[in-house]
Amino acid sequence: MKKSFKAVLCIFLCFALLLPAVGSLAGTQPPLTVWVASDIHYRPQSDLGPVNEQEAIPGETLFNHVNYKGELLYESKAIIMEFLQRFENSSAEILLIPGDLTEDGYWSEHLAIAEILREFKNRTGKKIYLVPGNHDIRTSASNNRLDPEDFTELYREFGYDQALVRHDYSFSYTIDLDSSYRLLALDSVIYQVNGGRLSEDLLSWIDVQASRAKTDGKKLLAMVHHNVLDHFGVQSFAGNSMCLENYREIATKFADLGIKYVLTGHQHANDITMAVSAKGNRIYDIETGSLISYPNAYREISFSPDAVEVRTSYVDKIDFAYLGEGFNEEKLNYMRDDFPGYSREFFNAGMASVAYIMPDLIGYVAGALNVDEGTTAYNALCDFLVLAKDTMKLPLYDKTGTPEVDSVEEIAAEGGVTLERSDYKTIPELFGALYGNHMAGDETIPDDTLEVVLFKQCLKGNLIYLFSNLPSATVNSVLESFSLPALNIPADRTLTKMAKLAYAKTAANLVLTEIIRPLLRSITVDTYAPGDLNETLEPYGTNWDLPGKTAAITDHNYAIRILLVLVRIVLNSIKSIVLA
Numbered sequence: 001m002k003k004s005f006k007a008v009l010c011i012f013l014c015f016a017l018l019l020p021a022v023g024s025l026a027g028t029q030p031p032l033t034v035w036v037a038s039d040i041h042y043r044p045q046s047d048l049g050p051v052n053e054q055e056a057i058p059g060e061t062l063f064n065h066v067n068y069k070g071e072l073l074y075e076s077k078a079i080i081m082e083f084l085q086r087f088e089n090s091s092a093e094i095l096l097i098p099g100d101l102t103e104d105g106y107w108s109e110h111l112a113i114a115e116i117l118r119e120f121k122n123r124t125g126k127k128i129y130l131v132p133g134n135h136d137i138r139t140s141a142s143n144n145r146l147d148p149e150d151f152t153e154l155y156r157e158f159g160y161d162q163a164l165v166r167h168d169y170s171f172s173y174t175i176d177l178d179s180s181y182r183l184l185a186l187d188s189v190i191y192q193v194n195g196g197r198l199s200e201d202l203l204s205w206i207d208v209q210a211s212r213a214k215t216d217g218k219k220l221l222a223m224v225h226h227n228v229l230d231h232f233g234v235q236s237f238a239g240n241s242m243c244l245e246n247y248r249e250i251a252t253k254f255a256d257l258g259i260k261y262v263l264t265g266h267q268h269a270n271d272i273t274m275a276v277s278a279k280g281n282r283i284y285d286i287e288t289g290s291l292i293s294y295p296n297a298y299r300e301i302s303f304s305p306d307a308v309e310v311r312t313s314y315v316d317k318i319d320f321a322y323l324g325e326g327f328n329e330e331k332l333n334y335m336r337d338d339f340p341g342y343s344r345e346f347f348n349a350g351m352a353s354v355a356y357i358m359p360d361l362i363g364y365v366a367g368a369l370n371v372d373e374g375t376t377a378y379n380a381l382c383d384f385l386v387l388a389k390d391t392m393k394l395p396l397y398d399k400t401g402t403p404e405v406d407s408v409e410e411i412a413a414e415g416g417v418t419l420e421r422s423d424y425k426t427i428p429e430l431f432g433a434l435y436g437n438h439m440a441g442d443e444t445i446p447d448d449t450l451e452v453v454l455f456k457q458c459l460k461g462n463l464i465y466l467f468s469n470l471p472s473a474t475v476n477s478v479l480e481s482f483s484l485p486a487l488n489i490p491a492d493r494t495l496t497k498m499a500k501l502a503y504a505k506t507a508a509n510l511v512l513t514e515i516i517r518p519l520l521r522s523i524t525v526d527t528y529a530p531g532d533l534n535e536t537l538e539p540y541g542t543n544w545d546l547p548g549k550t551a552a553i554t555d556h557n558y559a560i561r562i563l564l565v566l567v568r569i570v571l572n573s574i575k576s577i578v579l580a
């Protein structure tokens, strides 16, 4: 009896030992699973200043510490530690970080985040590979910022020392993730600007790496900070620094080189877009949002010969032990009860804070429109921005009951528009609630949702008010800056109030239908297939049936449509002047 038990055990053990070998002979290699977290934007507590002394929005006690990007900087250490704890508890061995490790490239920020990652790696033995983002290397070694040359030294154990090949003129490298998949980690940073670029030399290097991967029988998975495809309908017009320069050519090149999947960050949104090259090859840009911004998402992606599985999870609680001093009970209670709700409202409040930093944006806006400082057009633009800023700070509803027109509600009423009731306090906060849907991903917000309806009402009311109150000198200066003809209003003629209002209403309707509606739809409804969060996608070497929604690289027509609207507004105003 004893003997036969031993024999059975022996046979069983033999099978057990043979199984892995049989498995590999049959090609059933386990899938490659990577975790992805992006745009960590770390700034240590010591660099932030006391949380209770921040005044981003005057009078605000709960979200007094917001910033216009909606990053939970003061809570970031606690968020990062919770995320790392989850990665440690998982069976995955590899974490990929597609850039923006730090908030602004300061030495103190780099040293602090590198230390957190190093301690984790040494303790757990798990692998972390990363590339720089535009916030990591801002300039040459000035203002206590990291010298570009120091990047690879500081982050040597996160890809650079283990690299198979490193590019000589950028912080790009390749590394094998397992026996089938090779990571193409690309540095797209242009010092001192936010946009991204892959140099000619780097693009040639990528060609060499692609043919080497083919020889070695490896599939290439790319990681780069900036996007290679558009992630919302009007991105090519509205967010030109989000994508790499010449991204359409680069996306086509990658697709044709067999680089089917690209992991990106930068925009702080969770989105997946697929496009097809002229030769019929497909490329997916899997963009991961900022770990420290709403909705605090991270990805788990598994690659196997059968499918690519994308799963999205969220940091939905934090350990208060990692918070700095000065968090009041109001903040702590909210975070304890509902961290996702806290994060979402913080994001909306971040948008609202834009109204208070608008004067700083004049240089940016003037630069974007090619308007020189000191010109009449520049002064007109200042006037316009101050007006816009004041409107953004106005309360949505008339709480004072005074006869003065001091709320969005009353401004809208002057143009004959009545606002829906809601708990929103300002227009930017309302915009944040809409934009947050794009950040979260899988956005499907119907046009008749309160937020969409209310936002359109606010804009319509404001535009009518703006158009009927703009002095003709201001209008002319702005038109001149676009090289459009000035309105020829004789000195002795003024518009009647009725004609002005009629013109203003027509112009407002035009702007709403032609500009605002497509813009809104592009952030409230997922523009490009596939879905953004939990998707089973085709593996390398296979093309599944195309999903229901048409995949596209970009909406080329949007900029042209805007120009046409401007021309129609000018024609319309000339007509109303003639009629007056």
Ligand SMILES: [Ca+2]
Binding pocket: 271, 272, 273, 526, 527, 528, 529, 530, 531, 532
């Ligand atoms: Ca999508």
Ligand SMILES: [Ca+2]
Binding pocket: 231, 270, 271, 272, 438, 441, 442, 443, 525, 526, 527, 532
């Ligand atoms: Ca989307």
